[in-house]
Each structure stands twice: as structure tokens, then as C-alpha cells.
Amino acid sequence: MRIDLHCHSTASDGTDTPAELMRNAAAAGLDVVALTDHDTTRGYAEAIAALPEGLTLVTGAELSCRIDGIPMHMLAYLFDPEEPALLAERELVRDDRVPRAKGMVAKLNELGVPVTWEQVERIAAGGSVGRPHVATALVELGVVPTVDDAFTKDWLADGGRAHVDKHETDPFEAIRLVKAAGGVTVFAHPAASRRGRTVPESAIAEMAAAGLDGIEVDHTDHDADTRVRLRGLAAELGLLVTGSSDYHGSRKTVSLGRYTTDPEVYGEITRRATGAFPVPGTGGP
Ligand SMILES: [Zn+2]
Ligand SMILES: [Zn+2]
Numbered sequence: 001m002r003i004d005l006h007c008h009s010t011a012s013d014g015t016d017t018p019a020e021l022m023r024n025a026a027a028a029g030l031d032v033v034a035l036t037d038h039d040t041t042r043g044y045a046e047a048i049a050a051l052p053e054g055l056t057l058v059t060g061a062e063l064s065c066r067i068d069g070i071p072m073h074m075l076a077y078l079f080d081p082e083e084p085a086l087l088a089e090r091e092l093v094r095d096d097r098v099p100r101a102k103g104m105v106a107k108l109n110e111l112g113v114p115v116t117w118e119q120v121e122r123i124a125a126g127g128s129v130g131r132p133h134v135a136t137a138l139v140e141l142g143v144v145p146t147v148d149d150a151f152t153k154d155w156l157a158d159g160g161r162a163h164v165d166k167h168e169t170d171p172f173e174a175i176r177l178v179k180a181a182g183g184v185t186v187f188a189h190p191a192a193s194r195r196g197r198t199v200p201e202s203a204i205a206e207m208a209a210a211g212l213d214g215i216e217v218d219h220t221d222h223d224a225d226t227r228v229r230l231r232g233l234a235a236e237l238g239l240l241v242t243g244s245s246d247y248h249g250s251r252k253t254v255s256l257g258r259y260t261t262d263p264e265v266y267g268e269i270t271r272r273a274t275g276a277f278p279v280p281g282t283g284g285p
Contacts, residue, residue, distance in 0.1 A: 001266075002260050003030070003261040004032070004259075004261070005244045006188065006246045007035060007036060007246070007247040008248045009037055012037035014037070014247070014249045015248065015250045018046040018047035021033070021047065021249075022050045022052060023050065025055055026052040026055045029257065030055060030257050033055060033058070033256070034059070034077060035060060036075055038064060041061055041090075044081065048279050051281035052281045056279065056280050058077055059276050060077040061076050062074070063169055063174050064166075065169045066168035066170070066171075067199055070197050071168060073187075073189065074169075074175070075242075076174070076183045076185055077273060078182070078275055079183025080181045083180065083181035085180060086180070086181040089174075089177055093166075097129050100166060101129045101130065101131075101133065101134055104131070104156065105120060108155075111162060113141065113143055113162075114141065120134055120137050123137055131151070135147040135156055143155075171187075171212075172210050176210070184213045184272050186213060186242050187207065187214070187216065188246075189222065189246065190215050190230065204233065205237055208238065208239055213239065218242070218259040218261075219243065220245070220246065220254045221246075241262070243259035243262075244259055244260070245257060245258040245259055
């Protein structure tokens with residue numbers, strides 16, 4: 001049985017539509033595929049409708065979290081997608097753009113820059129508002145000569161005087177929310193150091209004590225030594241070990257099924273989950 005528990009579609013930053021992803025997963029010889037878009041479940045319906053016979057879909061999501069200033073990703077499987085508290089948290093992460101931009105406007109006002117929210121909204125022209133629009137307002141006001149000059153520590157760069165962090169979930173809160181929605185949590189690519197600072201093992205131990213179910217070990221961002229170390233850590237902490245492609249279509253080079261999860265671990269995940277069941281493919285309409 002070939003099981004890939006981490007894949008993205010166009011519902012977040014993958015390039016396959018959910019339907020294409022299901023067809024490609026079957027063509028890649030997978031028996032089980034998880035749909036784990038960033039902070040959203042909106043690909044589910046299309047994926048289920050297109051699910052080929054012989055392929056089973058595990059519904060999931062990859063939740064954006066942050067611990068002690070370190071961004072991290074938490075895979076969540078087979079939770080109830082309608083459960084209100086977890087749904088509200090996903091929406092908060094996704095719909096944080098406007099409050100964040102307004103926060104940057106407020107900080108700029110405190111710095112004496114007469115930018116207004118109306119101005120930023122006009123510049124965004126109905127698109128989803130972001131830092132570049134706030135930066136353009138600074139150019140309009142003659143505060144900086146170009147948009148690039150606004151992306152500095154003086155203004156809007158990460159950690160800059162007028163910067164506001166994105167909302168990201170505390171991982172302990174994510175574990176609690178996913179559990180309450182009947183789901184299972186797996187810390188995604190916990191040692192992917194080329195993405196920046198990684199979460200210390202002591203924090204992973206605390207998450208395990210708080211109910212984390214597993215860690216993703218076999219992942220393209222982990223070298224052989226890292227995998228050995230993580231397997232040891234998982235054994236020590238009683239965590240499940242998964243392996244997955246983290247497929248993003250043509251956005252990244254990793255192919256579907258490049259890394260897979262042991263069928264016994266998959267069985268344990270499905271036994272622990274109470275929020276949703278894996279969906280067996282019926283061949284579509
Ligand atoms: Zn990730
Ligand atoms: Zn991912």
C-alpha cells in the first residue's frame with residue numbers, strides 16, 4: 001500500500017486543481033492520498049467528486065503556526081471541517097490580511113505618516129490587500145522614493161518599525177483545536193533548517209505531552225542524518241512517524257509518492273481520528 005499524507009492543490013499554493021491532484025495521485029500508483037492545503041479545506045468537495053476508484057482520500061490541512069517567533073507547520077488529518085472553533089482559527093489565519101494592513105497603517109500614523117486606510121484600499125483596488133499596497137501609499141505620500149524603499153527596517157520589512165506579523169496559531173492551541181474537532185496532528189517537516197530556524201526538541205517534547213500524534217520524518221527537506229535523529233526522537237516521545245511528498249505540482253520538483261507513510265502508522269491515524277473518515281474513491285461521476 002502506497003500512502004502519501006501531504007499534498008497541496010490550487011486551493012492553496014499547489015498547481016494541480018484538487019481534481020487533477022486526485023487523478024495524478026492515482027496515476028502515480030498511490031492507494032491513499034491526503035489533501036493538506038494551507039489553512040483551508042475548500043478543495044475537499046472537488047477532490048471527493050473526482051476521486052478515482054481504488055484511491056482513498058484523507059482530508060486534512062496544513063496549519064500555519066508559530067512558537068517563540070519560529071514559524072512552523074502542523075498537519076491536521078480527519079478533523080470535522082465544520083467544527084466551529086477550528087474553522088474560526090483557519091479563517092483568522094487566512095483572513096488576517098485586512099487587520100494586518102490596518103495595523104500597519106496605525107503604526108505608520110504613530111510614526112507621524114499621514115497614511116489612511118481609505119488610501120490603501122483605493123490602491124488595492126478590490127484585490128486582497130497586502131504590504132505592497134501600504135508601501136505604494138508611502139510612495140504616494142513622498143515618504144519613500146520607491147516601493148522597495150518601503151521594505152526596509154525603517155518601515156515595512158519583517159521586524160521593521162511599521163511591520164505587523166501575520167496571525168499564526170500557537171501549536172499547542174492547534175493541537176487542542178484539532179483534537180476537539182476529532183482530528184490527528186503531525187508536525188510537518190520539523191527539521192527543515194533551510195526554511196530558517198527550527199523548533200527545538202524540547203518544544204517537540206512539550207507538544208508530545210500536549211497530545212501531538214506524530215512527526216513527519218521522511219521529507220525532502222530532511223537529510224539522512226536528520227531522519228535518523230528524528231526517528232530516535234519519535235521513539236523516545238512515543239510519536240508516530242510519517243513520510244510524505246509535500247507535493248506542490250509544478251511549483252516544486254518533488255513528485256507524488258516520493259516519500260510515503262507506513263500502512264501501520266496510517267491505520268493508527270485513522271483509528272485515532274473521529275472527526276472524519278477516509279473517503280474511498282468510487283470512480284467519480
Ligand atoms: Zn509546510
Ligand atoms: Zn506542505
